Amino acid sequence: MNTDMQASPQTMFTETEIGKQKRWIENGMRIFFLVMTSLMILPLLLIIGYLFYKALPVLSFEFLFTNPKDNMRAGGLWAPFLGTIYLVVVSLLVSAPIGVFAAVYLNEYARENWFTRLTNLAVVNLAGVPSIVHALFGVGAFVLFAGLGESILAASLTLAIMTLPVIIASTTEALKAVPMSFREACWNLGATRWQTIRRIVIPNSISGILTGVILQVSRAAGETAPIMFTGAVFYKAIAEGNLFAYNITEQCMALSLHLFTISTQVPDVTEGVPYGTAIVLVGSVLLVNAAAIVLRVYLRTRKKW
Amino acid sequence: MNILRKKSTANLPFSETAIELFIRLCGISSIIFVFGIFFFVFREGAGFLFGGLDLGQFLTSVEWQPTSLNNKRYGAFALIVGTFSVTVLAMCIAVPFGLGAAIFVSEFCSPKLREAFKIIIELLAAIPSVVWGFIGLTLMNQLIITVFKAPIGLTMLNGGIMLALMSVPIIVSIAEDALKAVPDSYREAAEALGATRWQVTYRVLLPAAKNGLLAAVLLGAARSIGETMAVLMATGHSVNIPSGPLSWIRTLTATIAAELGEVARGDEHYQVLFIIGILLFTITFVVNLIADLVIKGIRQEQ
Numbered sequence: 001m002n003t004d005m006q007a008s009p010q011t012m013f014t015e016t017e018i019g020k021q022k023r024w025i026e027n028g029m030r031i032f033f034l035v036m037t038s039l040m041i042l043p044l045l046l047i048i049g050y051l052f053y054k055a056l057p058v059l060s061f062e063f064l065f066t067n068p069k070d071n072m073r074a075g076g077l078w079a080p081f082l083g084t085i086y087l088v089v090v091s092l093l094v095s096a097p098i099g100v101f102a103a104v105y106l107n108e109y110a111r112e113n114w115f116t117r118l119t120n121l122a123v124v125n126l127a128g129v130p131s132i133v134h135a136l137f138g139v140g141a142f143v144l145f146a147g148l149g150e151s152i153l154a155a156s157l158t159l160a161i162m163t164l165p166v167i168i169a170s171t172t173e174a175l176k177a178v179p180m181s182f183r184e185a186c187w188n189l190g191a192t193r194w195q196t197i198r199r200i201v202i203p204n205s206i207s208g209i210l211t212g213v214i215l216q217v218s219r220a221a222g223e224t225a226p227i228m229f230t231g232a233v234f235y236k237a238i239a240e241g242n243l244f245a246y247n248i249t250e251q252c253m254a255l256s257l258h259l260f261t262i263s264t265q266v267p268d269v270t271e272g273v274p275y276g277t278a279i280v281l282v283g284s285v286l287l288v289n290a291a292a293i294v295l296r297v298y299l300r301t302r303k304k305w
Numbered sequence: 306m307n308i309l310r311k312k313s314t315a316n317l318p319f320s321e322t323a324i325e326l327f328i329r330l331c332g333i334s335s336i337i338f339v340f341g342i343f344f345f346v347f348r349e350g351a352g353f354l355f356g357g358l359d360l361g362q363f364l365t366s367v368e369w370q371p372t373s374l375n376n377k378r379y380g381a382f383a384l385i386v387g388t389f390s391v392t393v394l395a396m397c398i399a400v401p402f403g404l405g406a407a408i409f410v411s412e413f414c415s416p417k418l419r420e421a422f423k424i425i426i427e428l429l430a431a432i433p434s435v436v437w438g439f440i441g442l443t444l445m446n447q448l449i450i451t452v453f454k455a456p457i458g459l460t461m462l463n464g465g466i467m468l469a470l471m472s473v474p475i476i477v478s479i480a481e482d483a484l485k486a487v488p489d490s491y492r493e494a495a496e497a498l499g500a501t502r503w504q505v506t507y508r509v510l511l512p513a514a515k516n517g518l519l520a521a522v523l524l525g526a527a528r529s530i531g532e533t534m535a536v537l538m539a540t541g542h543s544v545n546i547p548s549g550p551l552s553w554i555r556t557l558t559a560t561i562a563a564e565l566g567e568v569a570r571g572d573e574h575y576q577v578l579f580i581i582g583i584l585l586f587t588i589t590f591v592v593n594l595i596a597d598l599v600i601k602g603i604r605q606e607q
Contacts (some may be wrong), residue, residue, distance in 0.1 A: 022501050037405065098334055105329055105333075110332065128524070128527050129339075137341070260435050
């Protein structure tokens with residue numbers, strides 16, 4: 001072996017000036033983008049931490065289970081909290097079946113033509129309509145035209161239409177994940193289209209569909225503008241501890257509107273109460289979202305195909 | 306799915322036909338609802354739109370005096386400017402961060418870290434708008450007063466920051482999809498030529514994904530234009546042509562939210578609010594349509 005040949009690969013792989021510069025830029029960019037991304041975590045933690053810190057004096061079991069009192073300057077969250085549950089449940093009962101079946105149509109029945117494109121475009125645009133325009137629609141269609149008046153029913157229907165795209169989008173994704181061979185096997189056994197959907201497609205995508213439904217709940221619970229004029233009311237006293245205290249043809253309070261009211265319309269509110277309301281609202285929404293995420297992660301680890 | 310379509314449907318039991326009809330009805334429900342929204346909002350506002358409202362004044366005048374007794378004016382120009390200025394400000398903040406985060410998550414990140422970031426972005430997107438408004442009203446208000454020595458912190462800047470935080474998640478997720486849609490062979494070819502990750506991103510991926518990134522920005526902007534509660538609570542709510550980030554503004558959405566509760570049905574003022582609704586619907590519809598066409602455009606190219 002001669003020494004020349006040993007040395008040459010080493011010189012070849014020594015870092016050149018340009019190489020060094022490239023590496024610096026590379027690492028610099030990586031850190032720059034990391035910082036940018038991390039800056040988005042900051043507001044999330046900061047906001048939750050700040051709200052929680054400010055709300056700490058009022059947070060208790062009682063806070064959740066007593067009505068607001070003294071013209072909403074003090075007291076708890078029972079009436080708004082129960083109202084939000086009513087609104088979410090009723091809107092879910094409407095939008096879950098329509099949304100799931102709409103996704104079934106788009107994924108299992110629709111052909112590739114202009115009409116299907118139009119339908120997909122409508123879903124995208126429905127998701128893009130501003131929440132306050134949904135409120136105007138709710139007033140025009142449900143409160144006035146359908147004669148429901150300002151009621152839980154009218155507000156829930158408005159919420160249901162607004163959150164429909166959430167369910168359609170995630171259900172479509174879940175249905176798409178079911179392999180085509182599953183359907184083909186079922187058809188070959190002589191099953192009809194609906195039988196295949198009911199026995200094979202939906203059971204195999206049920207957890208994905210559930211994730212979408214959970215996300216709908218979180219979205220509906222946080223909305224304010226669509227319910228402001230269609231059924232949510234500033235103040236309404238109801239029986240504490242009674243889960244059936246509301247009637248769906250009447251108005252109700254809601255957490256999101258309550259937060260808006262006590263932070264902008266009511267003077268001299270007890271220090272911690274708005275923060276407490278905000279943390280209960282954010283807390284429930286994030287908890288519901290976390291549930292959806294856990295379900296999705298669990299699903300991925302358990303997937304059979 | 307084409308195999309079954311050729312099958313005759315004549316022998317199917319009644320229940321099967323009924324359920325298929327129901328599914329088809331649900332399928333087109335989105336179309337019905339979009340038309341329904343336009344129809345019912347239009348229906349409430351149409352009377353005044355075609356009989357009485359001076360459209361030129363509506364679109365160009367800054368005088369918004371709907372409750373004045375002897376000199377009612379419906380000039381929405383200041384509101385339109387308010388909506389667009391706060392949206393532009395929000396996009397100035399959100400676009401660099403959103404695209405930066407999308408690039409990091411899609412190109413520079415380990416898979417585990419990517420999952421973690423995506424979950425955080427999803428949680429950020431889930432925070433209700435009224436809570437953002439509340440943060441603007443309390444935390445950000447204090448912050449702006451201390452930092453800029455402003456008399457009141459409820460300004461365009463405040464609303465812009467809140468809207469930026471709300472639209473960042475949309476921008477990140479759509480921009481990330483766009484980057485992911487660029488075929489891996491592009492990356493491999495560039496890397497084989499000795500390009501670093503950043504060079505690949507800057508010279509190859511960004512040009513290849515530019516339509517998708519544009520769509521991401523458009524959808525983020527559409528979200529900002531339509532946002533109601535956060536701007537209602539955080540921007541000072543005063544009809545005003547803004548002179549800088551620290552001036553008060555009022556947006557189209559906030560005007561509807563603030564005034565609809567106080568007007569009598571059928572009133573001119575009430576109908577004007579619905580006309581503003583039509584305007585908002587049209588703006589967001591067009592922006593969403595453009596974004597959709599842009600996305601569809603790339604898909605056909607590939």
